[in-house]
Amino acid sequence: MKDTIGIQLTAPQSTSTYVKQASVYLILLAFTFISIMPIVWILLAALKPVSELNANLFAFPKYLTFNNFSEAWTVGKMGKYLMNSVFVAIPRVFFIILLASLAGFGFGKLKFPGRDVLFFIFLFGMMVPIQAMVIPLYYTMQSLNLINTYWALILPSLGLAMPFAIFMMRTFFKDLPDELMDVSKIDGCNDFKAFVHIMLPLTIPAITSLLVFEFMWSWNDFLLPLLFVYDDAYRTLPLGMMYFFGEYTSNQSLIAAGVSIAIVPIIMIYIIFQRKFIEGITSGSMKG
Structure with missing residues (x-):
């Protein structure tokens, strides 16, 4: 043969x-x-x-x-402004991911009366520009005695960012097979246990994408600090850089050093989470 x-x-x-x-x-x-x-x-x-x-x-x-870097960090107060941005960004991102994951799971996998109507009400929040809400937001923070505090920069941003975050997490939860919920109930899991042990680990790419987006938006936020903070001790990086640029207009090298310091954390966050971030962004186009 x-x-x-x-x-x-x-x-x-x-x-x-x-x-x-x-x-x-x-x-x-x-x-x-x-x-x-x-x-x-x-x-x-x-x-x-x-x-x-x-x-x-x-x-x-x-x-x-x-x-220039050492002078911008100390004399230009860039180090203090950077730490203020960190103090605002970490709890903001954490609470947005926590609440959006729970809401996304509820809208994507649970069945209850008025679910779709309530979800579309949340979506309406994406259509309202922040400039239309700054006056009531200011008076609300003032009535709560939160003006010129970190909470004035964290709490309003949660409500403003939540519609997009819920929409994103709901999309990922909805794409997961419904059979996973059925199997978890057969194994004796209630809805919360199914969310924590089965569904949530499968949405890590979505959570990572949301983390990168929300950290970037929090890091670059200028309007809320401008409205709610007037003490230099609470200024975040974008607001602090405005005063920094105004004070050192003639020293372009020092301004360039301040800008370089400001962009490093965003680049580091993307480098650390880039694999899961890209997976989360592209997973929607790979399905169906």
């Missing part, structure tokens, strides 16, 4: 295919360059002495100095 060896020949790709692929890569490289260059320029400007930066705005630094 003779052994036969099959050889599968693949047709070579045409020249037009290579041209299309090369064009796509060139376009991606161009957009990458456009996106990265401002960040690179800011970092290089922060590492220059101000005299060298004023002499040539785009020249590569002759020698690197980290004095």
Whole structure:
């Protein structure tokens, strides 16, 4: 009995295919360059002495100095502003994820009267701009004696961010198989145990995506601190940077160092959670 060896020949790709692929890569490289260059320029400007930066705005630094970072951190109070943003962002993100996960599970997997109507009422919150609510929000915080406190920056943001967070978590819970709930009930789990032990671990990509979004929005929030905080001790990074820029307008190297300090936490959060974040963003398009 003779052994036969099959050889599968693949047709070579045409020249037009290579041209299309090369064009796509060139376009991606161009957009990458456009996106990265401002960040690179800011970092290089922060590492220059101000005299060298004023002499040539785009020249590569002759020698690197980290004095601008230390001065921005201490004299420019960037360290204090950064810690205030951390104190606001961590509880804000934690409570949003906690409440949105519970609400998303309820809207996505539980059946109760008026479920869809209540969910659409939540969705209406996404249609109301924050500028339309700042006056009642201010008087509410004032009546609770929370003006110029961290709670004035945390509590209103929970309500403002909740519609999107609930919508996102409800979508992920709804995409999970209903059979998982049936199996959990057969094993003796109630709805809460099924949520904690079965459903919640499956939504880690969604939770990670929500974490990155909410941390970024909290970190960049400017309007609420501007409204509710007037003491320098409670200023968050975006608000503090406004005063920082106004005070050191002539020192562009110091401003560049402050901007570099401000963007580091967001970049670190994305690098740490990028795998689950991308999985959470793309999982919706991979289903169905």
